[in-house]
Amino acid sequence: MYRIWYYFREAFASIWRNLSLTLAAIFTVAISLALVGSSLLVREGAERATAQFQEGVEFIVFMNADATVEQDDAIRDVLENSPAINDYAYVNQEQAYEEFSTLFSDKPDLVNSVSPAVMPPSYRIVPTDPSAANVTELARQFANQPGVKEVATATEAIRQIDDFSTRVSQALLIAAVVLVVVSALLILNTVFTAIGARRQEIEVMKLVGATNWFIRIPFMVEGTIHGLIGAALAIPALFVVDNKVLAFFQESDAVPLFRGFAVPDGFVWDTSIWLLLIGGAVGMIGSAIAVTRYLDV
Amino acid sequence: MIRLENVTKVYKGDVTALRGVNLEIQRGEFVFLVGQSGSGKSTFIRLLNREEVADSGKILLAGKDLGSLRSWSVPALRRNIGCIFQDYKLLEKKTVQENIAFALEVIGQPRPLIRKNVPAILDLVGLSQKADRFPDELSGGEQQRVSIARAFANRPTVMLADEPTGNLDPSTSVGIMKLLDLINRRGTTVVMATHDRSIVNSMQRRVIELDRGVVIRDDTHGIYDEPNGVYE
Numbered sequence: 001m002y003r004i005w006y007y008f009r010e011a012f013a014s015i016w017r018n019l020s021l022t023l024a025a026i027f028t029v030a031i032s033l034a035l036v037g038s039s040l041l042v043r044e045g046a047e048r049a050t051a052q053f054q055e056g057v058e059f060i061v062f063m064n065a066d067a068t069v070e071q072d073d074a075i076r077d078v079l080e081n082s083p084a085i086n087d088y089a090y091v092n093q094e095q096a097y098e099e100f101s102t103l104f105s106d107k108p109d110l111v112n113s114v115s116p117a118v119m120p121p122s123y124r125i126v127p128t129d130p131s132a133a134n135v136t137e138l139a140r141q142f143a144n145q146p147g148v149k150e151v152a153t154a155t156e157a158i159r160q161i162d163d164f165s166t167r168v169s170q171a172l173l174i175a176a177v178v179l180v181v182v183s184a185l186l187i188l189n190t191v192f193t194a195i196g197a198r199r200q201e202i203e204v205m206k207l208v209g210a211t212n213w214f215i216r217i218p219f220m221v222e223g224t225i226h227g228l229i230g231a232a233l234a235i236p237a238l239f240v241v242d243n244k245v246l247a248f249f250q251e252s253d254a255v256p257l258f259r260g261f262a263v264p265d266g267f268v269w270d271t272s273i274w275l276l277l278i279g280g281a282v283g284m285i286g287s288a289i290a291v292t293r294y295l296d297v
Numbered sequence: 298m299i300r301l302e303n304v305t306k307v308y309k310g311d312v313t314a315l316r317g318v319n320l321e322i323q324r325g326e327f328v329f330l331v332g333q334s335g336s337g338k339s340t341f342i343r344l345l346n347r348e349e350v351a352d353s354g355k356i357l358l359a360g361k362d363l364g365s366l367r368s369w370s371v372p373a374l375r376r377n378i379g380c381i382f383q384d385y386k387l388l389e390k391k392t393v394q395e396n397i398a399f400a401l402e403v404i405g406q407p408r409p410l411i412r413k414n415v416p417a418i419l420d421l422v423g424l425s426q427k428a429d430r431f432p433d434e435l436s437g438g439e440q441q442r443v444s445i446a447r448a449f450a451n452r453p454t455v456m457l458a459d460e461p462t463g464n465l466d467p468s469t470s471v472g473i474m475k476l477l478d479l480i481n482r483r484g485t486t487v488v489m490a491t492h493d494r495s496i497v498n499s500m501q502r503r504v505i506e507l508d509r510g511v512v513i514r515d516d517t518h519g520i521y522d523e524p525n526g527v528y529e
Binding site for chain 1: 346368369371372373374375376377378380386388389399400402403404405407408447448451
């Protein structure tokens with residue numbers, strides 16, 4: 001017990017002695033982990049946004065919320081009788097709202113911002129021939145029908161979202177990986193400096209017979225603290241990304257599927273835990289390298 | 298207590314520090330290592346402390362074979378050995394009593410025991426009045442006393458001293474030797490490397506003389522100079 005107190009006391013004394021380098025290391029960890037987390041959020045958002053395209057659904061015909069019964073019947077008539085259509089499902093406004101609220105059950109703000117009346121009813125359509133050329137042609141025909149707001153094809157919509165999210169999340173991830181390596185090096189360097197500042201103490205410790213782990217552990221605690229504090233700073237950034245950036249896509253009308261571009265809070269918290277684990281691991285690994293390379297014990 | 302069998306140590310660049318050294322030191326002995334600079338005295342001390350490992354031969358200390366000692370066993374060995382140096386190696390930012398407490402703290406002694414031990418050891422070396430001073434507020438002799446207190450705090454069975462009076466004037470040196478003699482009389486084996494002719498001559502203890510890594514003399518009640526009549 002006393003020994004644990006000793007490790008932490010030494011680690012914090014060292015952090016205080018070496019504050020500017022420590023802050024540089026911590027902020028680098030924070031920035032890199034914020035990017036890692038954002039990348040995960042964007043990817044998860046994309047997966048959720050495209051969740052409606054499942055079980056062979058290749059395109060969705062969104063009707064205007066105020067489409068007339070005649071317009072609706074005309075569409076339904078084609079779907080029932082055309083040999084090009086294998087199957088379809090109608091999602092009315094109530095159901096669309098239902099689905100939306102289930103998907104975002106832990107985001108009451110988002111759910112409250114819409115009502116059944118603004119949700120477009122839609123037909124989810126499984127064509128007989130799912131080839132891209134056929135789907136594109138069918139989508140073009142439906143798009144010209146009266147009462148149709150928009151047609152989202154799986155190929156196009158999913159490609160749009162996938163392209164977008166892959167590009168964003170990959171760019172974030174590459175930047176994040178580079179920065180994670182940079183932060184491990186910065187932690188290594190900070191711990192190295194801390195070792196230098198305590199060279200005499202370490203010499204005396206070795207002389208009087210302190211064990212190697214007794215000498216090493218305070219430095220590893222120090223590095224791990226850098227990683228954990230950095231991760232803790234990255235977590236609020238994650239919620240900002242969730243609430244501002246992803247919300248921006250949800251509110252944009254450019255692509256209707258972006259409306260589904262949101263992740264539940266539970267996922268943000270899970271990601272936060274991952275960031276803490278990654279931060280702690282980066283700190284521990286960086287400092288472990290420093291103590292094995294420079295401590296000579 | 299300490300036995301060397303045919304010990305050889307060669308540094309990089311083919312500098313032979315010790316060559317074929319055989320000797321035995323009994324528990325409770327007081328031994329001077331003498332010889333010119335570069336004769337191998339410091340290497341001898343460093344081998345016993347396992348800061349260096351012999352290239353060939355065998356060194357036994359307190360029943361342990363230092364050559365085959367695993368690195369994680371070295372701390373246990375060092376807890377049994379006190380070391381003092383010409384430059385004291387005190388921590389400048391800690392007070393006298395903190396310096397001693399630190400040495401006990403880092404080997405895991407419980408705090409209540411440390412609080413009891415530190416004043417006792419300060420009393421032994423005669424520095425009770427200066428417990429809260431910093432090393433740079435002390436004279437050289439006082440600093441060496443602190444370093445002896447630190448080395449002796451854990452009651453080691455062996456005390457290794459590398460030129461402990463090298464930076465001290467003769468009268469201060471006498472005080473340090475009295476202290477080492479006191480520690481020796483309490484049962485601790487003392488091995489001291491020194492250049493100090495008058496100290497060796499006045500103590501009349503065992504003298505081992507090294508010359509270019511070879512033991513050329515081993516007298517039970519020796520003096521610094523070889524008793525061949527030239528110097529007497």
